[in-house]
Amino acid sequence: MDTLRVENVGKSFGQLEAVKELSVAVQAGTVYGFLGPNGAGKTTTIRMIMEIILPDSGQILINGQRNTSTETLDRVGYLPEERGVYRKMKVRESLEFFAELKGMRRREHGPKIDAWMERFEMTAVRDKKLEELSKGNQQKIQFLTTVIHEPNLIILDEPFMGLDPLNADLVKEVILEQKARGTAIVFSTHLMESAEKLCDAICLINKGQKVLDGEVRSLKRNFGRNHVALNYNGPPDFLVELKNNGLVERYNDSGNYVEIHLRNGASPQKLLATAIQKVEVLRFEVVEPSLHEIFVATVKENLGRDTTDTLHFTLYTLHV
Amino acid sequence: MHKMWTAFRREYFSRVKTKGFIIGTILFPVFLGVLFVVPTLMMLVKSDKPKQIAVVDQTGEILDSLLVALNDKNEAGERLYALIAHDADDLEASKKTLSASVEEGGLDGYIIIPASIYENGAAEYHSKTVTNFQENNRIESALNRAVTDKRLQRSGLEPEKVRGLMREVHLDAIPVGSGTEEKNNAGMTFGIAYFLGFFIYMAMFIYGALVQRSVIEEKTSRVIESVISSIKPFHLMAAKIFGVGAVGLTQFLIWAVVIGLLSFYGSAFTPKAGGFSMPNVSFGILFFFVLFFVLGYFLYATLYAGVGAMVNSEQEAQQMMLPISMFIIAPILLIMYVIGNPNSQASVILSLIPFFAPILMLARIVVATPPAWQIILCIVLTAATIFGLIWVVGRIYRVGVLMYGKRPTLPELLKWIRYA
Numbered sequence: 001m002d003t004l005r006v007e008n009v010g011k012s013f014g015q016l017e018a019v020k021e022l023s024v025a026v027q028a029g030t031v032y033g034f035l036g037p038n039g040a041g042k043t044t045t046i047r048m049i050m051e052i053i054l055p056d057s058g059q060i061l062i063n064g065q066r067n068t069s070t071e072t073l074d075r076v077g078y079l080p081e082e083r084g085v086y087r088k089m090k091v092r093e094s095l096e097f098f099a100e101l102k103g104m105r106r107r108e109h110g111p112k113i114d115a116w117m118e119r120f121e122m123t124a125v126r127d128k129k130l131e132e133l134s135k136g137n138q139q140k141i142q143f144l145t146t147v148i149h150e151p152n153l154i155i156l157d158e159p160f161m162g163l164d165p166l167n168a169d170l171v172k173e174v175i176l177e178q179k180a181r182g183t184a185i186v187f188s189t190h191l192m193e194s195a196e197k198l199c200d201a202i203c204l205i206n207k208g209q210k211v212l213d214g215e216v217r218s219l220k221r222n223f224g225r226n227h228v229a230l231n232y233n234g235p236p237d238f239l240v241e242l243k244n245n246g247l248v249e250r251y252n253d254s255g256n257y258v259e260i261h262l263r264n265g266a267s268p269q270k271l272l273a274t275a276i277q278k279v280e281v282l283r284f285e286v287v288e289p290s291l292h293e294i295f296v297a298t299v300k301e302n303l304g305r306d307t308t309d310t311l312h313f314t315l316y317t318l319h320v
Numbered sequence: 321m322h323k324m325w326t327a328f329r330r331e332y333f334s335r336v337k338t339k340g341f342i343i344g345t346i347l348f349p350v351f352l353g354v355l356f357v358v359p360t361l362m363m364l365v366k367s368d369k370p371k372q373i374a375v376v377d378q379t380g381e382i383l384d385s386l387l388v389a390l391n392d393k394n395e396a397g398e399r400l401y402a403l404i405a406h407d408a409d410d411l412e413a414s415k416k417t418l419s420a421s422v423e424e425g426g427l428d429g430y431i432i433i434p435a436s437i438y439e440n441g442a443a444e445y446h447s448k449t450v451t452n453f454q455e456n457n458r459i460e461s462a463l464n465r466a467v468t469d470k471r472l473q474r475s476g477l478e479p480e481k482v483r484g485l486m487r488e489v490h491l492d493a494i495p496v497g498s499g500t501e502e503k504n505n506a507g508m509t510f511g512i513a514y515f516l517g518f519f520i521y522m523a524m525f526i527y528g529a530l531v532q533r534s535v536i537e538e539k540t541s542r543v544i545e546s547v548i549s550s551i552k553p554f555h556l557m558a559a560k561i562f563g564v565g566a567v568g569l570t571q572f573l574i575w576a577v578v579i580g581l582l583s584f585y586g587s588a589f590t591p592k593a594g595g596f597s598m599p600n601v602s603f604g605i606l607f608f609f610v611l612f613f614v615l616g617y618f619l620y621a622t623l624y625a626g627v628g629a630m631v632n633s634e635q636e637a638q639q640m641m642l643p644i645s646m647f648i649i650a651p652i653l654l655i656m657y658v659i660g661n662p663n664s665q666a667s668v669i670l671s672l673i674p675f676f677a678p679i680l681m682l683a684r685i686v687v688a689t690p691p692a693w694q695i696i697l698c699i700v701l702t703a704a705t706i707f708g709l710i711w712v713v714g715r716i717y718r719v720g721v722l723m724y725g726k727r728p729t730l731p732e733l734l735k736w737i738r739y740a
Contacts, residue, residue: 014735050549052722070323070552078549084542088334100326101550145546 001064003028003153003184004049009058011044018044019208021058026184026201028152031175033199033216034188035291041208042188043081046157049186050078062153074103077146081157081188085138087131091122094130098145109148116144120170136167143171147178154178156187160194172198192292204295212298220288223297226262227289228271234279241278247271252293256282259290261297323551324559331534331563336570345571349578370398374406374418374430382433385466392458401459406430415446422448431459437467438474510659513686516609517655517679524616524648524678527568528624532637534560535628535721544721553718558710561621568617608685615702616678620648622706626713629720630728640727651679662688672698674705712737 004026011019019041026032034042047053049060051067060067067073086094092113099109117123120140130138139162146154154175160168175185175198189195195202196216203213212219233256242248242260247270250261262268268286275281289297335341377383383405392400408414411432418430429447437443443463445456469479535557538544548556623644631637654676658667662684671680672694681698684690719736720728728736 047545047722052545052548073550076549078546080545080549082542082545084544084546086330086334086538086543087541088338089330097326097330098546098550101323101547103322142546 001028002026002061003063004032004186005061006045006049007059007061009045009048009055009060011048011053011055017208019048019055022205022208022210023058024203024210024213026153026186028184029179029182030200031179031185031187031198033195033202034186034205035190035192035195035202035295036188036205036211037190040205042190042205043157044208045205046078046080046155046186046188049155050076071103074149075151075153077102077149077151077154079143079146079154079156079159081161083139083142085130085142087129089130090127091130091133091141092117092126094141095144095148099148102149102151104149112148112150116148120144135162136164139163140167140170143174147174152183154183154185156185158189159187160189160191192290192295196291202291204291204298206299212294216291219291219294223289223294225286225288226264226266227287227293228260228262228268229283229285229287230258230260230275230281231283232256232258232275232279232281238275238278242271242274247274250296252296259287259293261289261293324555327547327551327556327559328563328566331560332566335530335564335567341567341571345574348571349575370400370402371428372402372404372426374404374421374427376406376408376411376414376418376430376432378408378411378435379433379437379470381470382437382463382466385469386462389465390459390462419446422446431463433463438471441467509687512605513659513683514655516605516686517683518652520609520613520616520678520682521648521652523568523613524620525645527564527617528620528644528648530567531561531564531621532624532628533634534564535625535717536631536634536637539629539721539724540633548721553721554714557625557714557717561618561625564621565614565617605686608682611699612678612682615699615706618706619674619678619702619709620644622709622713626709626716626720629713629717630733632724632727636727647675651676655679655683658683659687662690668694672701674698674702677702 002025004024006022006024009019009022010017022041022045024032024034024045034045036042044053048055049062049067051073062072063075065072086097089097095113095117096106096109099113100106114123117126122137122140122144125133125137130141133141143159146156156175159171159175163171175187179185187195187198199216201213201215202219204211236253236255236258239248239251239253239258239260243251247263247266248260249263252259260271262271272281272284275284375383375386383403387403390401390403406414406418415432418427421427422429429445432444432446434440434443445459450456472479472482538547551559627637627640627644631640651670654670658670658680661667667680667684668690670676671684671690673680677698681690681695685695715737716733
């Protein structure tokens with residue numbers, strides 16, 4: 001049984017169709033990435049899962065049950081994109097409050113809260129007001145409220161936004177640990193790279209519609225091994241030349257790193273030989289395509305040439 | 321229920337534990353005491369010191385009678401007003417000297433009784449302050465008595481006999497059937513009606529604003545989405561209104577105990593303070609007071625919560641509050657009329673309007689006894705309005721708390737209510 005099933009869900013706000021006929025399934029013990037540019041409908045979908053917004057059509061099942069009952073939603077931990085705390089509340093009080101809102105009783109949450117605070121190095125500030133904490137520590141507290149009641153579905157809307165690298169690692173660690181416990185984790189992001197490293201499966205949405213979904217591994221395998229990662233030092237003009245002589249289908253240059261999509265049947269050896277003549281090659285590797293590459297290729301295929309403008313906009317927002 | 325209880329507890333304790341609540345709870349009775357008791361005490365203290373008043377008596381015969389008539393004494397048995405005869409051949413010159421000595425402090429004031437007083441009935445009192453009405457009245461009535469006595473004597477009548485014949489009748493106005501029959505006079509009943517009405521008025525403003533602030537706080541701090549992913553928005557709103565209401569009741573309870581203790585232990589010394597005593601409020605009136613307080617609170621707290629959900633900041637809320645404030649202020653402006661004419665058609669209709677009922681129906685119950693059907697109809701109407709409002713505001717709240725940015729227009733608001 002899937003931990004989360006979103007079935008043919010649609011939602012409009014007046015003229016705007018925010019989500020169209022969306023279906024998603026997330027299995028227990030997996031990390032599921034919800035990817036797409038800003039405004040694609042990620043947050044709307046997540047809010048519908050949490051029953052904060054009611055869908056116009058379709059239904060949502062959590063652990064096989066409709067999400068309309070509070071008991072069902074008590075098994076979910078949720079970190080919204082819009083984050084905030086009760087500024088005047090004390091740290092421990094606020095954790096107790098949210099644990100109880102999730103249906104925990106006073107006597108059962110105490111030791112759990114203490115253990116988590118210990119681990120997140122918050123024990124010293126337990127009786128401080130939240131407004132006295134740094135932004136990073138406030139974020140840690142909010143993240144804790146999503147795991148204390150031991151949910152079997154955790155939904156994180158842009159969890160790494162605004163986190164420093166140390167705290168981002170801590171959050172990642174907890175995500176993987178929860179995954180090992182059999183919890184399903186859904187997180188949304190517009191950053192392909194963080195998704196690529198963490199996710200077992202993904203769903204790419206754009207303008208409220210699913211563009212692509214599936215296991216990351218099989219998505220990559222199906223896309224073939226005709227990608228080259230190249231670190232170089234020198235002028236980037238050789239890339240234009242490579243494209244002109246028909247070796248390269250497409251490339252994504254970042255100045256000293258470039259991901260190259262070879263034309264079908266083209267030889268990576270030939271590419272390397274050309275590159276060496278023009279620039280200093282620091283690394284050369286035949287790789288699986290990145291999610292970014294897959295996204296670009298898929299959207300292009302689906303939309304055709306005339307919509308390249310939209311695509312560029314989409315790609316742009318994906319990078320910010 | 322468990323969740324609502326959790327949200328209720330947070331709302332309640334996060335308010336009761338603040339310094340603001342503790343200070344406010346202590347300060348309010350102190351403030352009230354200062355407002356009522358201090359002026360009475362002040363007057364007594366001030367008038368204790370005998371006053372030196374010069375009298376320029378141009379008739380040559382009033383002063384003696386005035387000495388008899390103006391014989392108020394302080395607690396030490398001294399005359400409050402020491403009257404000093406001042407001969408004045410040149411009136412203007414005397415006025416100057418007397419005024420000078422008033423300014424220096426040698427005199428507290430001076431009275432000029434012109435020879436024409438029998439015909440014109442006019443005299444002058446010069447003093448540094450002329451706004452002490454109590455003192456002006458005393459001097460005026462003493463002078464009146466002195467002049468009237470002289471007039472009577474001149475006409476060959478005996479002042480004592482005439483005064484006996486002219487003795488005034490005192491009318492005691494006592495309301496029937498409200499259980500307050502024995503003790504309270506009309507003034508006291510009026511005072512109770514006004515005070516209770518005013519109290520509800522203040523409570524609706526203060527606690528309503530508290531509910532609103534609580535809604536806005538959750539919105540501006542962005543904590544709201546985490547909260548309503550765990551508890552239904554409607555339940556959260558209800559917990560909030562009950563929580564703040566409980567804060568209000570706690571405050572009342574503390575005040576009631578304080579006032580109770582004061583009137584019990586304090587009755588030994590308060591009555592002497594200018595006849596200030598605790599009004600006698602019956603159990604029935606107390607019951608209706610609590611009932612209408614609760615009704616009024618729910619009515620306005622719901623409205624305030626709705627406004628809180630629509631706006632982004634307290635400043636924005638201020639602008640939207642005007643219409644609601646008008647509904648709260650209107651009955652306070654009308655209460656004088658309703659107390660004066662509790663059974664007029666206008667009063668009956670006004671007191672049945674749910675938004676005015678908490679103050680006006682209560683006032684009517686205090687001063688007269690409206691027919692039972694009116695009271696019941698009023699309660700039913702108000703309760704129905706509250707339920708309707710909760711339904712509408714609950715929907716606005718659900719959508720509104722997640723909306724940031726532009727304030728909704730009326731059509732948008734209707735859309736929220738329809739789609740939520």
